[in-house]
Amino acid sequence: MSKQPERIFVKGNEAISRGALAAKCKCFFGYPITPQNDIPEFMSSELIKAGGDFVQAESEVAAANMLLGAGAAGIRAMTSSSSPGMSLKQEAISYMAGSEVPAVIVNINRGGPGLGDIGPAQGDYYQSTRGGGHGDYRHFTLAPGNVQEAYDLTIRAFDIAFAERTPVLILGDAIMGQMKEPIIPWEPENIDEEAGRDWCIDGHKDKREKRLIKSLFLQEGELAGQNKHLQAKYDAWQDMAEAEKFEVEDADLVICAYGSIGRIAKSAVRKFRKEGKKVGLFRPITLYPFPNKELLELAEQGKRFLTIEHNLGQMLDDVRLAIRTVADSDFYPIYPGNLPTPDELEEPILNSLEGK
Structure with missing residues (x-):
């Protein structure tokens, strides 16, 4: 008789963290804000044990830009925050979208506008689906409906981020993040941790041509071409809905x-x-x-x-x-x-x- 997978009883925030580890996340950059604090707390311990790197940044702005740097180097990395903190990350997310840098971003939505409260809300839908920063861009956005799905979709988020070279947002809320349910953890097969090595900035030592990752396009027609390319990519995502x-x-x-x-x-x-x-x-x-x-x-x-x-x-x-x-x-x-x-x-x- 085959052994049944072990079930564990965890919060939604912890399920997201465990999903990231299963997806071979190597770096986490965060900053404290309720109600997502369980994620950086868990990652500060367990990611280190898994051989990764954890950084509590000096601000949400810094955390998002660290994520941009890690993604540009082809590293599977993640950040998390809650609504006011997400607003501070938007400039870097726009740069990631414009530069086609893969990243996973978690927003455990709380009430607003402004500082609001620390309770659940869904007021960040526009920001999460319209491109919350400047310019014409979108990013993939996933919304788990239970704790098992929070785990599963986090693994999927890393796959999509690198397959599509895009930031992927996981949108939860205080209910999803704080409630506990049993889940069955699982490990994805055949994760290609070398994905991105044909485009990322990882040091060439004169052994290959230089690479450039940028969101600045100043030549005549260059930006229009990039926006046309991005829009075609976004349109193709409809088949993944x-x-x-x-x-x-x-x-x-x-x-x-x-x-x-x-x-x-x-x-x-x-x-x-x-x-x-x-x-x-x-x-x-x-x-x-x-x-x-x-x-x-x-x-x-x-x-x-x-x-x-x-x-x-x-x-x-x-x-x-x-x-x-x-x-x-x-x-x-x-x-x-x-x-x-x-x-x-x-x-x-x-x-x-x-x-x-």
């Missing part, structure tokens, strides 16, 4: 929600199903690229939609853009500063189901 579809086949109403709110909405869907009401859930796992095609297919089947977010309406724009030719979406905001429950969602779901 992913979503969970739960009880949508015969649903009259489909709830659109992501991350921890998607998890809470799923509990509400189960309750309505027990009562014989045809409600389903569409939970985007990739926020960028957004799973437009799958959502449009549901709209073309004549379904109605309700978007629920822990903000004042951000993913709502992407939902409406995806289905705009055939349908619209109702919206229910959960104001940052409040902690949502499945019971709170029942009334807005029932109202949308009854067309109120």
Whole structure:
């Protein structure tokens, strides 16, 4: 009889950290901010034991620029922060996107704007999916819905970062980061730790031609060419879009929600199903690229939609853009500063189901 994989009971933040180690992360650069502090705390110990390097930078700005340097050298590296800290990292993220430098970035979203609070929220969706810094760029954005997925998607983030030469953002929140669940850790096979050796800056010692990684393009037409190249790459990502579809086949109403709110909405869907009401859930796992095609297919089947977010309406724009030719979406905001429950969602779901 084969041995069953060992299950461990961990926080979402620790699952992300363990996923990074499984993905052979070699460097971590961070700065303390609640509610993501478990990540640098874990990495400061366990990454060192795994033979990597941990640096608590003097600021979020410094941490992001250290990440840029490590990625340019072809090193599998990561940083993490929470909302105000993420705002400080945006300039470096823009440079990474413009330079096509791979990196993994974790945002455990908290309430805002400003310093807000240390509780959960989803107010960073625009920043996370529109390119939060200057210029025309996007980066891959993943939104785990449970602790196992936090582990799995962190491994996937490193794969995507190096395959696509892009920053990849993992967007969680205080619920996802702080709650504990059992997970089954696993090790990916055949990680190519030499990936990037054909483009990275690692010292040539006159044994090859010099390489240049840059985001500054001053020659006539050069920047336009780079932007055209980047946009083509972003467009191709649409084939990598992913979503969970739960009880949508015969649903009259489909709830659109992501991350921890998607998890809470799923509990509400189960309750309505027990009562014989045809409600389903569409939970985007990739926020960028957004799973437009799958959502449009549901709209073309004549379904109605309700978007629920822990903000004042951000993913709502992407939902409406995806289905705009055939349908619209109702919206229910959960104001940052409040902690949502499945019971709170029942009334807005029932109202949308009854067309109120």
